[in-house]
Amino acid sequence: MTNSEKQLRLNKQLVELGLSLSRRKADEAIGHGLVLVNGEVASLGDKVDQADSIALAGKSGKSRGNITVAFNKPPGYVCSHTGQGNEKTIFKLLPKNFSSLKIAGRLDKDSQGLLILSSDGDLVQKLSHPSSGKSKEYIVNLKTSFNSPDKKKLIEGVKLDDGISRFESLKILSHTRLRVVLQEGKNRQIRRSFESLGYLVIRLERVRLGSIELGTLGEGKFEFVHLDSSGDKK
Numbered sequence: 084m085t086n087s088e089k090q091l092r093l094n095k096q097l098v099e100l101g102l103s104l105s106r107r108k109a110d111e112a113i114g115h116g117l118v119l120v121n122g123e124v125a126s127l128g129d130k131v132d133q134a135d136s137i138a139l140a141g142k143s144g145k146s147r148g149n150i151t152v153a154f155n156k157p158p159g160y161v162c163s164h165t166g167q168g169n170e171k172t173i174f175k176l177l178p179k180n181f182s183s184l185k186i187a188g189r190l191d192k193d194s195q196g197l198l199i200l201s202s203d204g205d206l207v208q209k210l211s212h213p214s215s216g217k218s219k220e221y222i223v224n225l226k227t228s229f230n231s232p233d234k235k236k237l238i239e240g241v242k243l244d245d246g247i248s249r250f251e252s253l254k255i256l257s258h259t260r261l262r263v264v265l266q267e268g269k270n271r272q273i274r275r276s277f278e279s280l281g282y283l284v285i286r287l288e289r290v291r292l293g294s295i296e297l298g299t300l301g302e303g304k305f306e307f308v309h310l311d312s313s314g315d316k317k
Contacts, residue, residue, distance in 0.1 A: 090130035093120065093137070101152070101178045101305070102139040112139055142306070150184065151201040153295055154305040162189035162198065173198065176303050187211045188219060188292050191271050196221070196289035197297040199308070209314040210293060213266050217293035217314060218251055221263045221273060224286035228258040233280050237263075241279045245269055248276045 091099075094109035097118065103109035110127060112118050118125040119138045131137060156162070156173055164182065166172045170192070174182050177200075184200040187210035201207050209215045240249040248269060254262040263273060274284045290297045294316040300306060309317045 090132050093118065093125055093129040093131050096131050096137060097139060098178060099180055100137060101150070101181060101307070102137070102142060104178055109139075149201065149203040149206070150181070151199065151203065151206065151308050151310055152181070152184070152305045153297075153300060153308045154198045154200055155297060155300045155302050156190055156195050156198050157302045158193055158195045161192045162186050177305060181305075188268070188289070190287075190289060191274075194287040194289070195302070196287075197292050197295065197300075198289075199292055199295060200305075206310060206312075206314055211268065213268055215314065216266060218264050218266050218291075219268075219289060219293075220291035221265075222256075222286075222288045222290055223261045223263050223273060223277070223284055225259045225261070225277065226283040226285050229255060229261060229282065231255065236280065237276060241276050243269065243272075243275050243279060248272050248279075250276070 093113060094103075094106040097103040097109040097112070098106055103112060109118075113125050113127050113129070116124050117140045120129065120131055121136050137143065154173065154177065157176075159171065160173045160176065161170050163172050164174060181200065184202055185204055185207040187199040187201065187207040190196065190198060199207075199210055210217055234253050234255070237250045237253055240247040246269070248267065250263055250265050252264040256262055265272065269275075273287060277284050293314055295308060295310075311317055
C-alpha cells in the first residue's frame with residue numbers, strides 16, 4: 084500500500100473497477116481473503132491508489148478512459164438502460180458504474196449470450212453496424228425438426244415485413260439445433276426468419292460477435308476485453 088493523499092478505500096475501488104456490485108459485497112470478499120493488492124491478501128479498511136494492482140478471486144480490474152466488457156446475458160432481461168413496467172434490464176446484473184455503458188448488438192428479451200458494452204461510442208458503432216462487416220454467430224434451437232432443403236432458402240433470403248433476410252451461413256448440428264451466422268441486424272431477425280418457414284425458435288444464444296467469442300464466460304457474468312480501433316480483439 085502507498086501513503087498517497089489520493090488513496091481510496093479498497094471496497095470503493097473494487098466497485099469502481101467493476102469487480103464488485105456493491106461496497107458491502109466488496110467487504111465480504113475482502114473479509115473472506117479473496118482480494119489481493121499488489122499480490123498480498125487485503126484486509127478490511129485498506130486503502131489503495133491508482134498504481135496498486137487489485138484482483139478479486141483472480142479477476143483484475145483496470146482504470147482507463149474507455150471501458151469495454153463482454154457480458155453473457157441471461158434470458159428474461161432487456162437490453163435497455165430503463166425497464167418498462169416489471170421488465171428487468173441487464174444493468175441490474177452489472178456494477179453500478181457500468182450503467183452508462185452503450186450496448187453493441189442488442190439481444191431481445193428472450194435471447195441470451197454475448198453482448199459487448201462500452202463507453203466508446205465509435206467502437207459500439209463499428210461493432211453494431213452491418214457496414215463494418217462484423218459477423219454474429221448464434222446457436223439456435225427449434226421446437227420441431229429442421230428440413231434440410233430450407234437451408235438454401237435462408238441463405239438465399241426469405242421475405243420479412245421489413246425486407247429480405249439472408250443468413251451468411253447455416254450449419255445443421257442436429258435435427259433441432261443449428262449454428263447460424265449473419266451480418267445483418269434486423270429486429271428479431273433470426274426468430275422471424277425461421278417463423279416465415281413455419282419454425283418456432285425456443286432458444287437463441289449468441290456465441291460470437293466479430294472476433295469476440297462467448298467462450299466459457301458464465302451466464303450473468305462479465306469480463307473486460309481489449310479491442311483495437313476497428314473493434315477486433317487484441
